[in-house]
Amino acid sequence: MPGREEYINIFLIEALEAYEKISSYLVSLENSPKDDKLLAEIFRNLHNLKASSSASGFSDISGLAHKLESIFSALQKQEIELNSPTMDIIYRGFDFLSILLNNIKDSVKEKQVDGALFDELDDILKNRMISEPWRSPGEKESVHLKIPLSDLISIEVRRLDALLNNIGELIINRDRIMALANKLEHQELQDLGFSLYKISNEIRQNIMDARLVNLGILFNKFPRIVRDMAAKENKQVNLDMTGLDIRIDRNILQIISDSMLHLIRNTISHGIETEIERKKKNKPLSGNLTITATSKKGLVNIKVADDGNGIDTDKIREQGIAAGIIPPEKSRSMREFEILPLIFEPGFSLSTITTEHSGRGMGLNIVKEAIDSIGGTIKVISKKNKGTIFDITLPTSITVVPALLFKVREEFYAIPLFHILKVQSVSGGKKIHMWDDQLFFVHRGETIPLVILNRFLYGESDLPDNSGLELNSLNIILVEHNNRKIGVVPDLLLIRQNIVIKPLKKPMRNHKLFGGVTILGTGSICYLFDIPSMLRAFKEIYSMQKIK
Amino acid sequence: MKKRILVIDDSYYMRTLLRNILEDGGYTVVDEAASGESALKLVNKTKPDLITLDLILPDDTGLKVLKKIKAAHPQIKVLVVSAVAQDKIVKEALELGAINYIVKPFEEKKVLESVNEIFNENKP
Numbered sequence: 001m002p003g004r005e006e007y008i009n010i011f012l013i014e015a016l017e018a019y020e021k022i023s024s025y026l027v028s029l030e031n032s033p034k035d036d037k038l039l040a041e042i043f044r045n046l047h048n049l050k051a052s053s054s055a056s057g058f059s060d061i062s063g064l065a066h067k068l069e070s071i072f073s074a075l076q077k078q079e080i081e082l083n084s085p086t087m088d089i090i091y092r093g094f095d096f097l098s099i100l101l102n103n104i105k106d107s108v109k110e111k112q113v114d115g116a117l118f119d120e121l122d123d124i125l126k127n128r129m130i131s132e133p134w135r136s137p138g139e140k141e142s143v144h145l146k147i148p149l150s151d152l153i154s155i156e157v158r159r160l161d162a163l164l165n166n167i168g169e170l171i172i173n174r175d176r177i178m179a180l181a182n183k184l185e186h187q188e189l190q191d192l193g194f195s196l197y198k199i200s201n202e203i204r205q206n207i208m209d210a211r212l213v214n215l216g217i218l219f220n221k222f223p224r225i226v227r228d229m230a231a232k233e234n235k236q237v238n239l240d241m242t243g244l245d246i247r248i249d250r251n252i253l254q255i256i257s258d259s260m261l262h263l264i265r266n267t268i269s270h271g272i273e274t275e276i277e278r279k280k281k282n283k284p285l286s287g288n289l290t291i292t293a294t295s296k297k298g299l300v301n302i303k304v305a306d307d308g309n310g311i312d313t314d315k316i317r318e319q320g321i322a323a324g325i326i327p328p329e330k331s332r333s334m335r336e337f338e339i340l341p342l343i344f345e346p347g348f349s350l351s352t353i354t355t356e357h358s359g360r361g362m363g364l365n366i367v368k369e370a371i372d373s374i375g376g377t378i379k380v381i382s383k384k385n386k387g388t389i390f391d392i393t394l395p396t397s398i399t400v401v402p403a404l405l406f407k408v409r410e411e412f413y414a415i416p417l418f419h420i421l422k423v424q425s426v427s428g429g430k431k432i433h434m435w436d437d438q439l440f441f442v443h444r445g446e447t448i449p450l451v452i453l454n455r456f457l458y459g460e461s462d463l464p465d466n467s468g469l470e471l472n473s474l475n476i477i478l479v480e481h482n483n484r485k486i487g488v489v490p491d492l493l494l495i496r497q498n499i500v501i502k503p504l505k506k507p508m509r510n511h512k513l514f515g516g517v518t519i520l521g522t523g524s525i526c527y528l529f530d531i532p533s534m535l536r537a538f539k540e541i542y543s544m545q546k547i548k
Numbered sequence: 549m550k551k552r553i554l555v556i557d558d559s560y561y562m563r564t565l566l567r568n569i570l571e572d573g574g575y576t577v578v579d580e581a582a583s584g585e586s587a588l589k590l591v592n593k594t595k596p597d598l599i600t601l602d603l604i605l606p607d608d609t610g611l612k613v614l615k616k617i618k619a620a621h622p623q624i625k626v627l628v629v630s631a632v633a634q635d636k637i638v639k640e641a642l643e644l645g646a647i648n649y650i651v652k653p654f655e656e657k658k659v660l661e662s663v664n665e666i667f668n669e670n671k672p
Contacts, residue, residue: 007561007565010560013560014559043604044605044606047604047631048558048559048604050631051559051562051652051653052559052561052562055565055652055653055654
């Protein structure tokens with residue numbers, strides 16, 4: 001039977017939500033310290049927190065909430081004034097509240113006290129004009145709860161992970177049954193397979209929905225972070241956010257949280273200029289950081305935009321040449337959109353740039369890797385002195401992706417549609433050129449290297465005679481990643497299909513070319529290409545060949 | 549017939565707690581409201597026998613909501629359940645027609661006793 005634990009869960013969910021809300025209100029409050037609505041909302045949230053923490057037996061939290069509530073009550077009545085030292089103590093109060101709440105969440109048993117903080121909170125109230133307690137003494141009663149049923153439960157993410165894994169296995173077996181039914185042309189089995197198909201899809205959808213959370217649970221932390229970082233850098237930064245109610249898989253949100261933080265930190269310390277610089281440029285003194293989230297067709301798009309000084313592509317160019325990433329002879333012809341993505345390159349050290357005010361980008365390769373790992377993309381657009389936009393696209397859910405299936409020799413492979421620009425059949429050989437032992441294909445005036453998978457995967461000794469591949473008639477899968485394109489050529493194109501990706505197990509786990517594996521309805525194994533790794537591998541092999 | 553109760557409180561935790569206490573005590577909780585506006589709509593719709601009313605709501609003060617409820621439905625009994633314990637407020641609520649006033653945090657027993665008491669007055 002559920003009991004006290006259930007109540008604690010409900011309490012925690014509501015309390016953490018209240019804490020996040022208040023955190024973002026506090027930042028707004030600094031700009032308009034007399035905003036009645038904000039004060040009333042903070043007061044109301046604290047008031048509820050006080051009552052429910054007390055009812056759940058967390059007297060330390062209700063004590064703290066009570067003190068903070070009294071301060072906000074006094075602020076509402078204009079008995080005290082909200083100055084900067086007061087605000088700092090209030091912030092410390094909320095920091096401590098967050099510690100206490102997280103202690104419950106993490107089942108930390110030791111009591112934590114901060115006597116100095118309590119004294120300082122009391123001092124704020126001592127300065128008020130009228131003193132009126134909100135609750136008469138003697139009303140302190142602890143509630144011994146009975147064992148009631150609630151309609152809300154909290155569940156560990158790993159349990160949902162396990163469920164999703166189970167349904168993945170189920171779907172793979174379902175597809176095998178359906179394939180078998182079709183092969184046997186057994187009507188009854190086909191019908192059964194179809195109903196299994198519907199039910200299992202529904203279960204999968206329900207599990208995936210259960211994993212979705214609001215972006216707000218991450219984004220509501222940003223106002224506070226931006227405030228603190230801006231203060232440290234002595235800059236003025238306005239944060240504007242939209243799309244907080246967009247839902248996304250909780251694990252995806254977890255994976256990108258560090259990346260988001262990284263981008264925000266970069267923007268504030270390197271993107272947005274100091275007030276003096278902004279004044280010189282005739283910009284508003286306060287820099288703007290805009291985070292916009294939208295969702296479309298199972299994808300979530302997040303744009304992190306600033307109106308700062310933009311990324312200096314000349315500096316990247318210099319660095320790129322110095323680091324040997326850009327061949328000097330190519331550097332002049334490379335255009336901005338080709339130069340900019342270099343900031344995501346691993347090993348592209350921008351440290352010398354980041355120390356100067358105009359640059360940014362340290363560690364952006366880590367951001368990119370995190371986003372790549374969940375099948376997302378990140379792009380950057382930047383204009384000198386106008387600002388920078390990081391444009392991130394993420395899948396709403398993990399583990400099921402639409403992909404294009406194809407065959408190389410007798411093996412099945414797939415590429416997520418996510419990475420595919422288009423599929424093109426080329427015949428006549430007009431568009432295909434051989435140069436330096438490397439095939440290229442001309443697409444809209446752009447020369448794109450081709451990867452003949454048969455050769456790429458199995459070595460070049462016996463190409464292309466026994467593969468059925470004819471160079472004057474190719475199916476080219478044009479993939480793009482990080483503004484870099486290659487044409488991938490399979491032996492035989494198959495179909496588009498939604499596949500359940502399973503992680504690679506030993507000994508394949510460290511295989512760099514593949515991001516996962518799936519089992520097709522026929523029981524065959526199908527490897528999923530990891531396009532970013534494939535591009536890297538191709539680049540290495542290609543440069544090796546050139547050296548030879 | 550079971551007595552029908554409407555719970556008005558902006559905290560989900562409190563609503564759940566009250567609902568469980570009342571339902572375990574043999575009452576029917578007809579609905580829950582988390583704001584003054586939805587509370588008034590639900591009062592009109594559900595016509596409950598009793599309302600438990602929180603005083604601090606996101607869109608309105610509980611006292612104003614109390615006034616409006618009493619004006620439109622004088623027969624509906626209103627039990628204030630609030631963490632606000634100032635004498636002035638308690639007095640004002642009772643003057644506006646609240647039948648009783650319970651201060652949060654409350655003992656479960658106390659809530660049930662209070663509700664039983666309200667209804668027993670009308671029982672044979």
